[in-house]
Amino acid sequence: MVLVGTPPSDTDGERGLLRRARTGDPAAFRVIFERHSPAVWRFLRDLLRDEAAADEATQETFVRAHSRLGALRDEDRVGSWLLGIARHVYLESRRTRGVHVDVADEEHAHQVEAVLPTPSPEDLLLDQELAGLLTEALGMLHAERRAALLLRIDHGLAYEEIASVMGWSLPKVKNEIHRARLRLREQLAAHVGGGRP
Amino acid sequence: MSTCRESELDALLAGELAPEDASRVRAHAEGCAACKHALAWQRLERGWMTQRARRELVRPALSFSALEARLAVAQKAPAPVRHARREGQWRHWGKMAMAAAAAVAFVGLSLPRGGAGVGVGVGVGTEEPWSRELIVATGVEACEDAAAALEARVGACLIASPVLALRAD
Numbered sequence A: 001m002v003l004v005g006t007p008p009s010d011t012d013g014e015r016g017l018l019r020r021a022r023t024g025d026p027a028a029f030r031v032i033f034e035r036h037s038p039a040v041w042r043f044l045r046d047l048l049r050d051e052a053a054a055d056e057a058t059q060e061t062f063v064r065a066h067s068r069l070g071a072l073r074d075e076d077r078v079g080s081w082l083l084g085i086a087r088h089v090y091l092e093s094r095r096t097r098g099v100h101v102d103v104a105d106e107e108h109a110h111q112v113e114a115v116l117p118t119p120s121p122e123d124l125l126l127d128q129e130l131a132g133l134l135t136e137a138l139g140m141l142h143a144e145r146r147a148a149l150l151l152r153i154d155h156g157l158a159y160e161e162i163a164s165v166m167g168w169s170l171p172k173v174k175n176e177i178h179r180a181r182l183r184l185r186e187q188l189a190a191h192v193g194g195g196r197p
Numbered sequence B: 001m002s003t004c005r006e007s008e009l010d011a012l013l014a015g016e017l018a019p020e021d022a023s024r025v026r027a028h029a030e031g032c033a034a035c036k037h038a039l040a041w042q043r044l045e046r047g048w049m050t051q052r053a054r055r056e057l058v059r060p061a062l063s064f065s066a067l068e069a070r071l072a073v074a075q076k077a078p079a080p081v082r083h084a085r086r087e088g089q090w091r092h093w094g095k096m097a098m099a100a101a102a103a104v105a106f107v108g109l110s111l112p113r114g115g116a117g118v119g120v121g122v123g124v125g126t127e128e129p130w131s132r133e134l135i136v137a138t139g140v141e142a143c144e145d146a147a148a149a150l151e152a153r154v155g156a157c158l159i160a161s162p163v164l165a166l167r168a169d
């Protein structure tokens, strides 16, 4: 990512940046873009499972964000606001492209926990092979469930923020994320707790 | 916590619980094998997501020049009918923007650079790094020591929140 011109100080808070961006200051909007575009891109790549499509969708997300800066009420939640726009861009893209039906996510989460190994510290190292398996395992999840899980474990949104982004009730958010976790763990169980081949 | 709730453990790790709730969840987790197990997995997931995020900080295609060009196109275009703008249209704009981006980049690159390191942080986050207090309380102490040794060996923090990890150091 190329950073050019004279951006605002890196000590500028989100509120200050947002106010400047709203007045049409392109340097402020650029800092917002530079700060958030990696996460927005990663989120879209994880949803679309296509890097080029994620590039395109990220640009679209920021174009829309730029035109709606005045609509953001909670100035401390720029990140979750952008991820919410990104999700809408993804849904439109999916509709337009007539994307495949997601891999069936069977409802067999019950008692999965009992048969999972307990991770050891050595498992923390994410090598190339495991990173690939993680991406694959994430891809096995139903798209909406995957989105909710990633908003939590990758993007650090609070459950309430996820409910807002997804348009779900809080209990549904918790339930979907729990199920997603169990499914993910089941997929990766063979690679943790000394079970790695 | 009469039953084990993963979302509460998660919120505990993220530092999102009120002090009294944190104490309650912590007390439960101390004596619950299932919750210790879930905590170990949550810790692993955080570690993996952190490392994954660090590897993907730079995406060359995400240049602000390309976005600026696209914004210029969008501002000149007639106002779209609400909900009518669809991917086909923004893909088209994307192509136009790609062409315009070259010109913008040429101008942009001739400007002085500033603010090295400004652009890599994600400013909004709710998660906190794994707290030592919690690790002790939940009996993952031995695991944490081993993790620290592993981190020392590879010279990197493996379990900090991805959100925090993305901030400029």
Ligand SMILES: [Zn+2]
Residues within 6 Å of the ligand: B003, B004, B005, B028, B029, B032, B033, B034, B035
């Ligand atoms: Zn428990």
